[in-house]
Amino acid sequence: MEWSAKIIIHHAESKIAVSFEKNAALIDRIKQFKGRYWSSTMKAWLLPDTEENRKHFGLPLVTDLLPNEDGIKALYNYKNWMRSKRYSESTIKTYMEAVKSFLTFFNKKATSDISNQDVIIYNNNYILKNNLSASYQNQIVSAIKLFFITVQDRKIEIESIHRPKRAKVLPNVLSKEEVKKILEAHSNIKHRAMLSLIYSCGLRAGELLALKPYHIDSNRQIILLKNSKGKKDRIAPLSPKILVLLRDYYKDYKPKTYLFEGQTEGKPYDARSLQVILKQALTKAKIDKPVTLHWLRHSYATHLLESGTDIRYIQELLGHSASKTTEIYTHVSTKKIQQIKSPFDDL
Incomplete structure (x- = not known):
């Protein structure tokens, strides 16, 4: 029974991805790990990136060594600096772990003496050597660049730190017919409302779960998204159809604090349970694709x-800082492509 394990970044968190051929015995073993879940996108079981789990799967340990005294002091200052800049606690945790790993690798060297060449050495002798993913490497680079802003009298040139070349991956998009099947699959109005709201407003899963009842402005037919990615507020239009669905849902459930609450009153709905709802909808709709919640946003x-909306408005609706991010959707729109006549038809 063979399996493989590697460290990846999934939804901005470090995870251990474990994959193997379908095997009942291995599935039973993997289910014994706390916090594990199956990712249809990654085609792997994802486990929390802990020292215990790393040791179990023979992955490199972060705490085999520690940064030197100079590095520990710099890490403390880095954490305080990020907090003063109002970085989220999840970002602070991720960046602290990344820089701790980097400084541990050079624990025989003063922080101020670390150079750009050392970053290259770390990439080659730690990240590449241990087959860590490009996304994880990119996360490390972001953390290192930010860290050295806080280090005085440094040798390193922050802007010269290079990132790994990113693969040009197009977003996954569903047809309108497929979306309709998914959204109508559930008879439970709460489940249907959550999936429908994600698609109808192009929401991220986290944005949906953070919604509160007063964020729905039915008079102006808009939804207010507070503290979205990048701490940017934005608004999105609400269709009359989704408003009717939300009113019916509200009458049945009467949520108190969050628009969509879990079993505990006043607590937001669980993110993993939301993923399960989508998976169940796919099964009912008989759609055999590794669809994620983010596919609904892409769609x-x-x-x-494809309906003619100006890309600048789409950028605003999605909350993208740069138009370049939004322009990727021009590569997956089929409206113009379908109008191209293949020379095969003239043969």
């Missing part, structure tokens, strides 16, 4: 583009 943007 919303692409369908807007």
Whole structure:
């Protein structure tokens, strides 16, 4: 029974991805790990990136060594600096772990003496040597660049730190017919409302779960998204159809604090349970694709583009800082492509 394990970044968190051929015995063993879940996108079981789990799967340990005294002091200052800049606690945790790993690798060297060449050495002799993913490497680079802003009298040139070349991956998009099947699959109005709201407003899963009842402005037919990615507020239009669905849902459930609450009153709905709801909808709709919640957001943007909506408005609706991020949807829109006549038809 063979399996493989590696460290990856999934939804901005470090995870251990474990994959193997379908095997009942291994599945039973993996289910014994606390916090594990199956990712249909990664085609792997994802486990919390802990020292215990790393040791179990023979992965490199972060705490085999520690940064030197100079590095520990610099890490403390780095943490305080990020907090003063109002970085989220999850970002602070991720960046602290990344820089701790980096400084541990050079624990015989003063922090101020670390150079750009050392970053290259770390990438080659730690990240590449241990087959860590490009996304994890990119996360490390972001953390290192930010860290050295806080280090005085440094040798390193922050802007010269290079990032790994990113693969040009197009977003996954569903047809309108597929979206309709998914959204109508559940008879439970709460489940249907959550999935429908994600698609109808192009929301991220976290944005949906953070919603509170007063964020729905039915008079102006808009939804207010507070502290979204990058701490940016934005608004999105609400269709009359989704408003009717939300009113019916509200009458039945009467949520108190969050628009969608879990079993505990006043607590937001669980993110993993939301993923299960989508998986159940896919089964009922008989759609055999590794669809994620983010596919609904991608589909919303692409369908807007195909219906003639200006890409600048789509950028605003999605909360993208740069137009370049939004322009990727022009590569998956099929409206123009379908109008191209293949020379095969003239043979």
